[in-house]
Amino acid sequence: MSAIATPPTPGPASYPRPLAHRWTVTEFNRMGDMGWFEGKRAFLLDGVIMEQGPMDPPHATGLALADAALRAIFGAGWLLRIQSPLHVDAYNDPLPDLALVQNGPRDYLGGHPTTAALVVEVPDTTLRSDLTDKAERYATAGIADYWVLDVAGRDLHVFRDPQPLPTGLGAAAYRTHLTLAPTDRVAPLAAPAASVLVSDLLP
Template sequence: MEALLKLPRHRFSRAQFERMVEADVFGPLDRLELLDGEIIDMAPQKSRHATAVTLVGDALRVALRDQGVTVRMQLPLVLDDHSEPEPDVAIVPGGARDYRDAHPSRALLVCEVSDSTLAYDRGRKLAAYARAGIPEYWVLDLNAERLEVFRRPEQGDYALGSTLGADDCVSPLVCPSASIRVGELLP
């Protein structure tokens, strides 16, 4: 079995992935994302996860309402030629119509809500977001009921990391005067 893992894999570009989507290679119910050239099946959404995504999006919309940013939920984000994940929540500069013809290639903050995908969100996703220079990455750990905050991307990792409990508050870098209680993000 180990020998199979060492076999070369075919890496897809974003352009190839988008052509496959346009050609209906995948079914309408397939939930997929492209990360580091690999097409990844996204975990099915449980009710608790969906509730948390909505709560995070709502809290960030309120906190950042006059900052000239858009809160996008579960929509594509271009990281490079081989990565187009669909983060649970992404804060991108500008308005929604700025992305009519192309997905954003820059985010100010990305949040992944994690229940069954914690290792993936702390591992490959964290590395991909750091490589792309996303200044702030949050992992909302539903099982431990805490928020992991990563800042200052450097060489495929984040130099700063902290863990906040339900009673703690977080201030997004894009608006340091805003304060969101972590408990407001939890279902």
Template sequence: MSEVTVLSATDLTDSELKYTFEQNEDIQRLRRWTRKEYMKMAELGVLAIGERTELIEGEIIQMSPQNSPHTTAAILVAEALRTAFGQGYVIRIQAPMALSEISEPEPDVAVVAGTPRDYRDAHPTTALLIVEISDTTLTYDRSQKASLYAKAGIEDYWIINLVHQRLEVYRNPLLMPEQPSGYGYKHLALYMTTDSVAPLAAPQGFVKVVDILP
């Protein structure tokens, strides 16, 4: 294998950054991209307009196309959480989260404190609740995504499991070296269609599982 030089964002000109991503597969495999580089790629058109991607632990991940049940579930979850949390919170749908210098995921739904204009100049760095809608991505959302969110200190992580028609609630993030990002969740609770659950940050705002499944 040819010699590979790993560069930082400050080392690369715009043209070099574009060439690095498009042509040098060795560097793509061995280096981790930063959020700064990731945004620069979007500006340069390296990432195609309309292409849905996420930056996860320095890797650019192409997101799966959304089918109708997935989209319906995201809308239902957002509506239910808007009622559960009330005023003073923003329900973000498939919007970027700046979790670290090398991670910018776009969870299906995230609840953050404040107003939309609070995030005009920068994406939120944390959330009170993150929800992923899972069908074909179920294994990934249970492993890589769960570990990423636990590492970021997200206390409440929900997976809308479309495969088994239930809600999976992950809580109590802690160090777990065996997990992809070195962190995981201590507690997992399963909720069926007859159950209700309240977010940690809105303990009076119970959500019926049947209301958030498509």
């Protein structure tokens, strides 16, 4: 007796998945002009609009200490921007906690900076993202010096030497990642002769 092949039972219809819209910096800025983010700390990461939560006291203190330490090092010809836009590419405006850029405030009336000599993030609940997603974005943008001040862990992550990832990925990564203790000292690449004690950056 030969078996009769039973046709397979048809499954549910297969429909293509809807695609999420990838916002550009231009669209993001237009929404900001329309008041969409009023009272919020929003930023754009890889075309996705993100919102930061309220700033807790340790975060605010670490940010203020890092700001004071860097202002003591860098004088005329440098500008330290606090939680201001940094348009690293068409889909990323990561709103770093601190960004050290050249020139003065009026030089950016026509547009936000697209690069920085140093970027510092002081995470509270965003440590993982700052060490991975944002690190990749900053490396791809060619930011040579990227610091993540981990207030809760009481250390400083220093990322340097951005290198392209394999061809086709369209991204880069930092070759050097140092984790410094409170007793260590660090000098910005833009001022190698001036160092600061990591503990002076921590609350």
